[in-house]
Amino acid sequence: MTKLEKFEFLKINGKEVSGTLMKIEPSENTRYSYEVWFPYALEYINEIREGRFLAVKNFATKDAEEHWSILEVTFIEPLHYAIHNISKSHYPHFAETAAKNASIDWEIQTDAPKYPTTRIIVDAIPTNLEIVDDGSDKYELQEETNIPMLGKEVYILDNETTQEIINKGMNKGYIEAGSWTIGNEVKIRINVEELLRKHFGIFGFTGAGKSNLLSTLIRKITEYSIDNEPVKLVIWDLMSEYYGLLLDVLCKYDGYLIAIGEKTFPDSTLEYLKTKDSSKLTQAAEDLVKTMVFPKDIKNNSNIFPKAAIEITKKLLKCDKVRLLVPEYTVDDLVHKYPPWEGRRKGAGPWQTISKVVGRTFGEYRGKDVIVTPELAEKLLNKLESELRGKSEDIKESFGKIKLALENIKTRTGTPMALGITTSQIIELLNSKDNPNILIFVSHDPNQIRNTSWELGTRLYEERRKNGVITPTTVFIFDEADEFIPQDVDKRNESYKHSSDIAMKLARRGRKFGLGLGIATQRIRYLNTSILAQPHTYFVSKLPRKTDREAVAEAFGLGLDMFNQTFKFKKGDWLVISHDALGMEAVPIPVHFENANIKVIEFLNNLPEHCCGRTEVTD
Numbered sequence: 189m190t191k192l193e194k195f196e197f198l199k200i201n202g203k204e205v206s207g208t209l210m211k212i213e214p215s216e217n218t219r220y221s222y223e224v225w226f227p228y229a230l231e232y233i234n235e236i237r238e239g240r241f242l243a244v245k246n247f248a249t250k251d252a253e254e255h256w257s258i259l260e261v262t263f264i265e266p267l268h269y270a271i272h273n274i275s276k277s278h279y280p281h282f283a284e285t286a287a288k289n290a291s292i293d294w295e296i297q298t299d300a301p302k303y304p305t306t307r308i309i310v311d312a313i314p315t316n317l318e319i320v321d322d323g324s325d326k327y328e329l330q331e332e333t334n335i336p337m338l339g340k341e342v343y344i345l346d347n348e349t350t351q352e353i354i355n356k357g358m359n360k361g362y363i364e365a366g367s368w369t370i371g372n373e374v375k376i377r378i379n380v381e382e383l384l385r386k387h388f389g390i391f392g393f394t395g396a397g398k399s400n401l402l403s404t405l406i407r408k409i410t411e412y413s414i415d416n417e418p419v420k421l422v423i424w425d426l427m428s429e430y431y432g433l434l435l436d437v438l439c440k441y442d443g444y445l446i447a448i449g450e451k452t453f454p455d456s457t458l459e460y461l462k463t464k465d466s467s468k469l470t471q472a473a474e475d476l477v478k479t480m481v482f483p484k485d486i487k488n489n490s491n492i493f494p495k496a497a498i499e500i501t502k503k504l505l506k507c508d509k510v511r512l513l514v515p516e517y518t519v520d521d522l523v524h525k526y527p528p529w530e531g532r533r534k535g536a537g538p539w540q541t542i543s544k545v546v547g548r549t550f551g552e553y554r555g556k557d558v559i560v561t562p563e564l565a566e567k568l569l570n571k572l573e574s575e576l577r578g579k580s581e582d583i584k585e586s587f588g589k590i591k592l593a594l595e596n597i598k599t600r601t602g603t604p605m606a607l608g609i610t611t612s613q614i615i616e617l618l619n620s621k622d623n624p625n626i627l628i629f630v631s632h633d634p635n636q637i638r639n640t641s642w643e644l645g646t647r648l649y650e651e652r653r654k655n656g657v658i659t660p661t662t663v664f665i666f667d668e669a670d671e672f673i674p675q676d677v678d679k680r681n682e683s684y685k686h687s688s689d690i691a692m693k694l695a696r697r698g699r700k701f702g703l704g705l706g707i708a709t710q711r712i713r714y715l716n717t718s719i720l721a722q723p724h725t726y727f728v729s730k731l732p733r734k735t736d737r738e739a740v741a742e743a744f745g746l747g748l749d750m751f752n753q754t755f756k757f758k759k760g761d762w763l764v765i766s767h768d769a770l771g772m773e774a775v776p777i778p779v780h781f782e783n784a785n786i787k788v789i790e791f792l793n794n795l796p797e798h799c800c801g802r803t804e805v806t807d
């Protein structure tokens with residue numbers, strides 16, 4: 189039970205407006221659906237909007253204790269008695285004249301209803317909550333205990349009461365994610381842990397603002413996370429669009445742009461990553477900006493683009509925040525990659541000698557997936573050296589390639605990649621409790637992104653499982669999720685299977701190790717349907733195709749009419765529905781989110797001195 193500070197009805201022109209509950213019907217998805225008739229006035233219809241909350245007395249009311257069921261408006265239709273039943277069977281001229289005459293009533297009833305011929309017909313669904321008013325000035329908000337009384341007055345809740353109800357029980361661990369589309373003074377809180385650990389999905393048509401919303405959420409969560417439990421956000425970015433959307437976040441916090449595969453970045457950028465040679469910095473930054481995708485709003489700003497974007501990229505490069513993923517090998521990988529018995533006849537004397545050396549040096553790691561760290565490389569080199577002592581030059585030569593590979597791993601710190609990063613280092617970052625981290629993975633090859641998500645995810649999951657690690661909360665975010673978790677896995681391409689496997693694993697079993705999943709897509713029908721049912725929080729925008737709406741509705745147990753309000757949405761408006769992360773369970777709330785582009789533009793207009801977070805750098 190939650191105490192409400194306030195329980196007041198909305199006043200329009202100083203008057204509480206009420207309608208009448210005219211119909212209650214059973215509904216498959218929402219238990220009940222309701223029809224409420226309000227008197228018509230122009231100002232009323234502008235206030236009674238989809239997403240507003242209504243209150244009507246229910247059958248638990250007794251004596252001095254009133255129980256008010258809370259309903260949510262899902263659809264609105266103005267009704268004029270004189271036009272409503274006109275059809276094509278009527279004589280057209282009479283029908284049109286009647287319609288024209290009647291339409292005057294819409295305009296002349298501006299601030300108050302005048303005629304009994306007009307009404308506002310409202311469809312509503314239960315929120316499953318009720319307010320209990322015992323006559324004192326204390327109000328309780330609790331689970332609904334009975335159904336509304338048919339024929340009773342229905343009132344509109346005012347914005348302050350709405351804010352309290354929407355954010356019920358949200359006293360800590362939340363971000364103010366956006367504002368209610370109906371009144372922007374009503375701020376919507378989202379619980380960060382619940383959002384991330386129980387998975388989220390973002391579904392909207394192309395251009396609806398999915399990447400914009402994702403980057404706004406990432407920005408807010410990272411800001412929150414600085415003073416709270418650190419959160420780790422890993423973005424698998426097929427389109428290279430998150431660098432431009434999160435420049436400020438990468439700069440202010442411990443964030444990295446990580447390329448998978450040497451061909452991902454232009455030569456000059458790669459050269460800088462190899463050498464950290466400051467004479468190559470400007471070219472490296474200019475070329476990197478050219479290969480990343482920036483939103484039009486940013487690109488059209490000639491005072492910041494590309495100049496400020498290049499400046500900030502130089503700072504990010506200087507602060508080691510742009511990296512290349514350096515492959516890592518297990519001991520078995522190395523033996524298979526550089527087989528010392530290559531070219532030898534199996535069973536012959538030298539073959540047996542080589543086998544013995546291999547067995548004694550590497551045997552204990554066989555089949556164990558042990559990564560060759562610089563320390564292990566040194567140990568293996570010493571062991572190999574002693575095993576080869578006294579052996580012929582010919583035998584020693586057979587181990588030349590594997591020795592060189594081990595030497596390279598041993599001295600990895602200085603060469604050959606100054607700004608490399610290995611999977612082990614990334615896992616260390618994701619398990620460290622010091623800072624929030626944002627990692628954006630990009631690649632020229634989508635297969636490599638999919639495979640890397642699997643490699644990193646599997647190792648992280650296994651490490652956390654083996655060691656019983658449950659924090660920090662780490663989320664894998666797949667934009668263009670249908671490219672990672674498709675309905676039909678292309679059997680000829682293993683990478684789809686890999687990314688699907690890790691996404692499924694995180695969705696089904698990640699939670700107990702603090703691992704979550706975020707997915708965003710416009711092509712819901714191409715997404716594996718079993719992943720669609722996993723997120724506990726949904727952000728839904730315009731979905732013009734009915735099949736997409738049906739897929740979302742079915743996965744979340746919503747009625748299709750819930751989507752009606754999304755058709756009127758402006759850019760940045762999203763319907764947010766959650767089982768755990770919002771104050772109201774499974775009640776869709778229309779929320780407006782700030783435009784991430786504006787944040788980046790502001791940032792680029794006021795460039796910071798450096799991007800190294802808490803570390804100082806010298807030129």
Ligand SMILES: Nc1ncnc2c1ncn2[C@@H]1O[C@H](COP(=O)(O)OP(=O)(O)OP(=O)(O)O)[C@@H](O)[C@H]1O
Pocket residue numbers: 392393394395396397398399400401483484485710759760761781782783784785
């Ligand atoms: N919250 C917002 N407020 C204002 N404008 C927005 C908002 N979100 C997005 N937009 C506008 O919509 C544009 C498209 O947004 P975005 O690129 O995020 O869409 P998308 O759904 O990811 O598109 P696609 O499916 O093509 O990747 C933005 O560049 C911006 O101009």
